[in-house]
Amino acid sequence: MTDLNAFIAGLPKAELHVHHVGSASPRIVAELAARHAGSTTVPADPAALADYFTFSDFAHFIEIYQAVVALIRTTDDLHLLTYEIARDLAAQQVRYVELQVTPYTHHLAGISPEQVCEVIEDVRAKAATEFGLEMRWIFDIPGEYGAPAADLTLHAATGVRPDGLVAFGLGGPEIGQPRGFYQSWFDQAIAAGLHSAPHAGESTGAPTIWDAINLLKAERIGHGTHCMEDPKLVDFLAEKQIPLEVSPTSNVRTRVVDSYETHPLPRMVEAGLRVTINSDDPPMFGTTLTNEYAVAARLLDLDEAGLAALAKAAVDASFAPEAVKKRIGGEIDGYLSSTATSSPEPTGTSVE
Template structure:
């Protein structure tokens, strides 16, 4: 997928401000964050359907629609076969987040089911190895890059209720220290939220926050179902919420944030053009909005670019961009000390008291 440079959306001084702005990210997928550099290394380790050549990878990421995106995504998932692959992927993602995007905190959505593969054990790895790999990479990333990582375990909806029950078991019986929330991803069409209600109830009882995807490729009823049945505390995407004024009022009144990912919505054809993106409608209705990159290399974007797009669509100046960054921190499930530290750093950056380089916290 080809994209316009960040500068196509904002003036150079705003672009520079975004680059240095300390940020948190709440909707970004573990495997989907693998850059061409990382995927090339994994494809070299495990030759097969995914090209290792960088130019060929760009063509590989040209999506026809959401279904094709899922197909490509799962092909990349298939490259991650060992705990060593998981550790490499996680640590290198953290390196790029901290050094290239100014991230101080991120909640990475992980899908352990597709790596452990209880339906086909010969294709997967033990959950113990998976957990140890992400946790050791998390600790090393904070030590080396100053980036605080937390995990969201999500159900791959296309694998059905069985995958939900397995994911719940991973989240409760093999819970990593950094796990904070329980999610639901994958296709929405033909995958009702209602079937996952018991699993989300159990996850919440175990102390995990509820953060399902909803309303990306289906209508607002999927968002309502996520709110009422899954007790969602944030909504992944929520794009079609703009079609329902009552839903917008509810989101505004309750303060449930939307995790908005503009470039992702264009790449998967959930929205036709950026100018038609409903982020303006969300803001006008008073809905809490966070801006995120989803699967950034696959969609030819970065978190900094998504901030530039938001600045363009919402007419944000530096103060508005700083408040957008604060909203992301406040909507996070970060520990209180981390939340306060990043908020203080944003304030100091805006005041010109510090000029943080990427990777500092």
């Protein structure tokens, strides 16, 4: 049997829940902090960022996240960030990503939605040709900014609308931000042909997930960590097979769950829920998508076939065109076949 870590490193993957600014590597964060030295609290030393990215709770994480967001002040900053994210993802054998972009926070820095779209579309073209990476966008409302953020995000999504945009989202803190408040904006985005992919049930309970489904018409749930609190919700999610974008290390680092050992992922799978594995804000949480697959392998006792099935689950749950899904699914199958060994009794289990 092959080494699972080596298998995961080479496994073609799709990433469905990862934030744009939250994907900035320590090297890029430090470079941006140095560019804006004297006007930021973010360290310009990559080695100091590990301590800086140690969060006392979810509110503290949001505070630090906003400090990093504030480093993106020009279109050059934005291009550097987006291009390097593409490079880092491709190095992990990510073939397809739906990157969550927040036009409103860039607007606050003086970068218009039109400029944001121009920059990210330029990188999308480069990523396809240089890295073999298909990039798509989810424009998300930062909930902490309320209606003005929703208005601008909707304009960016339906008025400017870059070619790579596939979905409309809602991020930021859940406490004090009821999902139903954003219903009218989601209704308009959905009417314009966009998919619905809000965060829900990360730092709040099952009622937030119900609201995301019933009021925002969620087709996927960002996190859904606390869904297991409500048996009726679990039954509904299992019946409808609404995908949950699970990010184990994120949940541990933001103190949403106490530890990996208490993470609900195994219970989600046992209940028949449709899960995908994602990295959320990987450098801030000291992780990568590759590492999240290793975490999932341990929590779920997966073998190579189980890991390949998990990778295909993300492809299938994506908003990619069917031709792209078929191509990447074929790559995963081919990779599994190429790494198969003569071991007659592989250990671990599969997730189908």
